[in-house]
Amino acid sequence: MQPSTSVSGPADPSGLADLYRDLHAHPELAFQETRTAAIVAGRLRALGYETFTGVGGTGVVGVLRNGEGPTALLRADMDALPVRERTGLPYASTAHGTDPDGNSVPLMHACGHDMHVACLLGAAAALSGDLSGWQGTALLVFQPAEETGRGAQAMIDDGLFERFGRPAVVLGQHVSPLPAGVVGLRPGPAFAASDSLSVVLHGRGGHGSRPETTVDPVVMAAATVMRLQGIVSREVAASSTAVVTVGALHAGSRGNIVADRAELSLSVRTFDRPVRDRVLAAVDRIVQAEAAASGAPRDPEITVTESFPAVVNDPDACAFTEQALTAALGLVVDPGPVTGSEDVGVLAQAAGAPCVYWLLGGADPAAFGDAKDLAAIEAVVLGLPNNHSPHYAPVVEPTLTAGVGALTAAARAWMPAPS
Numbered sequence: 405m406q407p408s409t410s411v412s413g414p415a416d417p418s419g420l421a422d423l424y425r426d427l428h429a430h431p432e433l434a435f436q437e438t439r440t441a442a443i444v445a446g447r448l449r450a451l452g453y454e455t456f457t458g459v460g461g462t463g464v465v466g467v468l469r470n471g472e473g474p475t476a477l478l479r480a481d482m483d484a485l486p487v488r489e490r491t492g493l494p495y496a497s498t499a500h501g502t503d504p505d506g507n508s509v510p511l512m513h514a515c516g517h518d519m520h521v522a523c524l525l526g527a528a529a530a531l532s533g534d535l536s537g538w539q540g541t542a543l544l545v546f547q548p549a550e551e552t553g554r555g556a557q558a559m560i561d562d563g564l565f566e567r568f569g570r571p572a573v574v575l576g577q578h579v580s581p582l583p584a585g586v587v588g589l590r591p592g593p594a595f596a597a598s599d600s601l602s603v604v605l606h607g608r609g610g611h612g613s614r615p616e617t618t619v620d621p622v623v624m625a626a627a628t629v630m631r632l633q634g635i636v637s638r639e640v641a642a643s644s645t646a647v648v649t650v651g652a653l654h655a656g657s658r659g660n661i662v663a664d665r666a667e668l669s670l671s672v673r674t675f676d677r678p679v680r681d682r683v684l685a686a687v688d689r690i691v692q693a694e695a696a697a698s699g700a701p702r703d704p705e706i707t708v709t710e711s712f713p714a715v716v717n718d719p720d721a722c723a724f725t726e727q728a729l730t731a732a733l734g735l736v737v738d739p740g741p742v743t744g745s746e747d748v749g750v751l752a753q754a755a756g757a758p759c760v761y762w763l764l765g766g767a768d769p770a771a772f773g774d775a776k777d778l779a780a781i782e783a784v785v786l787g788l789p790n791n792h793s794p795h796y797a798p799v800v801e802p803t804l805t806a807g808v809g810a811l812t813a814a815a816r817a818w819m820p821a822p823s
Contacts, residue, residue, distance in 0.1 A: 414564065423443070433486065437548050451468075464546040465733030466528060467542070470540060472539065475543050477574045478524055480576065487794050491795055514656055538815065562668065574758070580739075584765045584806055586801050589722055589729065589737075593675045594742060595715035597745065598671065602672060612661055631694060636685045638751055644676060653666075725760045728817035732810060770786050
């Protein structure tokens with residue numbers, strides 16, 4: 405689309421909290437973020453940004469040129485999850501949507517992408533409202549489909565950098581159960597690579613009263629699940645990090661019927677390529693072996709459904725950005741490697757730019773009492789609802805103010821005004 409440069413006055417920054425609550429109450433699945441994208445585009449146009457919609461499907465790009473200088477890319481993801489919200493909040497989601505398989509599913513912003521969008525729109529307002537404080541080009545990317553690991557690549561394939569230029573840095577943040585007002589920044593491998601696998605185990609169905617005439621895929625699946633737990637504990641060195649999770653297992657319809665198939669959904673998280681290769685090879689070996697041991701009539705089917713690399717933060721860029729984040733928020737900690745995954749690194753790799761991606765605290769600071777050091781903070785975090793939980797929701801303030809401040813400070817550091 406052609407950009408729109410019409411200006412109807414800046415958005416009211418005080419309306420961000422209401423915007424966040426509205427976004428939270430109206431979540432949308434990956435590549436279905438049409439309502440969110442329309443809200444984002446409207447706000448960007450009102451702030452004077454050249455605004456492009458439909459980038460990579462439902463993505464939105466805002467460009468604000470403010471003289472000669474570097475380009476800083478600031479990214480927020482927009483999609484939600486098929487989770488039934490149980491927070492009890494007055495603005496909790498009751499929405500439903502249709503997943504890629506045609507199923508009606510409850511929807512929730514259980515990972516905080518609504519907060520990411522609100523914070524980036526707040527930073528957009530701060531940057532457009534103080535053009536004397538920075539110089540260069542602010543490239544704001546509102547990305548679809550992070551949860552499926554396909555949104556960043558979709559925008560790249562749609563000419564993101566050819567159309568809007570290559571940035572000097574890729575900046576972004578992910579809300580987490582750290583105390584609001586705290587930033588977690590890890591140089592080097594910061595977020596894990598993610599591989600999602602679908603496994604179909606084939607049995608031979610029959611009557612539950614005569615299991616000897618069947619090959620029971622439920623027993624096969626149970627043995628497979630238990631054997632998979634040994635990969636991390638027995639095949640990955642203690643000095644390395646890996647996670648293997650079986651998040652779903654589906655088989656059968658009634659207690660007196662032996663099904664003819666079982667389906668498993670796996671999530672694998674790693675940081676190093678050799679560890680990743682070893683873990684995936686072990687999954688394949690175990691699935692094949694358990695099927696053979698059970699006398700399966702057909703080989704199992706193993707399909708990679710999602711895959712994206714680790715997020716590697718550039719150490720020098722992190723050190724530079726940390727100064728701005730510390731000045732803006734006061735407390736920046738190293739959270740260690742995060743086993744959650746993100747596709748923001750795909751943007752940085754494609755642009756050939758350093759990545760600086762941090763955790764934004766979103767938990768009520770009162771919950772942490774006198775906890776000051778990272779170990780004490782982490783002990784409290786373990787007892788709080790985490791991302792992807794039906795009970796997870798960041799406290800609106802001071803999370804929103806901190807998130808806007810972090811993005812704005814980082815952007816200004818990379819696009820400084822002439823001294």
